[in-house]
Amino acid sequence: MPELPDVETLKRYVDATSLHRRVQHLHVFDTSLLEDVSRQKLVAALVGAPFDRTTRHGKYLGVHSSGGSWLLLHFGMTGDLSAQNRDRELPEFTALEIDFADGLRLAYTNARRLGTIAVAADFDAFVADRKLGPDALGIGLAAFRDVLAGHHGALKPLLMNQQVIAGLGNEYVDETLYQAGLRPDRPVDELSDSEVKRLHRTLARILKTAIDRHADPESFPSGWLQRRRSAGRSCPRCAGEIVKSRVGGRATYWCPACQS
DNA sequence: AGTACCACCTGACGGC
DNA sequence: TGCCGTCAGGTGGTAC
Numbered sequence: 689m690p691e692l693p694d695v696e697t698l699k700r701y702v703d704a705t706s707l708h709r710r711v712q713h714l715h716v717f718d719t720s721l722l723e724d725v726s727r728q729k730l731v732a733a734l735v736g737a738p739f740d741r742t743t744r745h746g747k748y749l750g751v752h753s754s755g756g757s758w759l760l761l762h763f764g765m766t767g768d769l770s771a772q773n774r775d776r777e778l779p780e781f782t783a784l785e786i787d788f789a790d791g792l793r794l795a796y797t798n799a800r801r802l803g804t805i806a807v808a809a810d811f812d813a814f815v816a817d818r819k820l821g822p823d824a825l826g827i828g829l830a831a832f833r834d835v836l837a838g839h840h841g842a843l844k845p846l847l848m849n850q851q852v853i854a855g856l857g858n859e860y861v862d863e864t865l866y867q868a869g870l871r872p873d874r875p876v877d878e879l880s881d882s883e884v885k886r887l888h889r890t891l892a893r894i895l896k897t898a899i900d901r902h903a904d905p906e907s908f909p910s911g912w913l914q915r916r917r918s919a920g921r922s923c924p925r926c927a928g929e930i931v932k933s934r935v936g937g938r939a940t941y942w943c944p945a946c947q948s
Numbered sequence: 949a950g951t952a953c954c955a956c957c958t959g960a961c962g963g964c
Numbered sequence: 965t966g967c968c969g970t971c972a973g974g975t976g977g978t979a980c
Binding site: 689690691747762763764765766800802803804848850857858859938939 | 971972973974975
Binding site: 720764765766799800801802838839840841842845846936937 | 949950951952953956957958959
């Protein structure tokens with residue numbers, strides 16, 4: 689599921705494959721993903737110039753055209769990118785195809801069609817307009833404290849709220865709370881200072897490790913929850929049982945013995 | 949402000 | 965074999 693580490697990995701993929709090539713054609717196959725932009729406007733904004741840089745905030749990827757516009761992509765839960773030569777068959781579920789003048793093609797695929805394709809003149813303004821919280825990657829302890837301050841209620845829904853902190857989804861929140869030893873339904877305003885520090889430190893380490901490993905769960909350390917995200921599996925730490933419950937309306941996997 | 953629920957969408961999977 | 969219901973996920977909306 690594209691959460692922050694996945695989107696960061698896609699950003700690096702675009703950097704490595706798709707910059708500095710002139711966009712020659714653009715095909716929109718799924719207009720339901722277009723947000724506040726017509727097919728015509730998307731073409732006008734992007735065709736004719738190369739992409740020259742990328743950025744990311746939370747789960748949004750920004751790809752900048754040297755023509756001046758930002759292409760904004762959100763991946764929902766099944767969004768992906770693949771770059772290949774244009775003589776290859778178009779990937780299944782391609783929603784947006786970008787053809788470069790040199791024969792390369794970048795395809796944005798999205799099987800379940802939850803996601804966003806948008807255009808903006810200013811990336812920061814787009815982020816502000818969405819009211820996204822600070823990016824979860826590299827957030828400092830002070831800023832992290834600020835994010836939690838003044839909130840009540842359960843920890844998990846707060847960390848998943850993109851307007852509080854941007855980039856975390858169901859799986860990485862479960863992972864972070866598991867490794868930090870905190871219950872998902874723990875009231876935020878009840879955390880001690882050392883628990884906040886531990887949560888912050890754990891989050892930073894998990895995101896960095898996941899990105900280093902290209903967000904591929906199979907290459908994550910064996911002690912991670914994501915390697916055994918199903919009820920009844922044994923906890924890697926205590927050999928107790930991983931349970932599944934519902935917190936904030938979302939399926940939640942955690943270890944009652946390790947998380948308090 | 950927090951919570952609870954629904955809708956969007958479709959592939960995967962379990963039950964019968 | 966195949967039908968059918970349920971779930972998964974991120975987000976945005978609404979109602980309480």
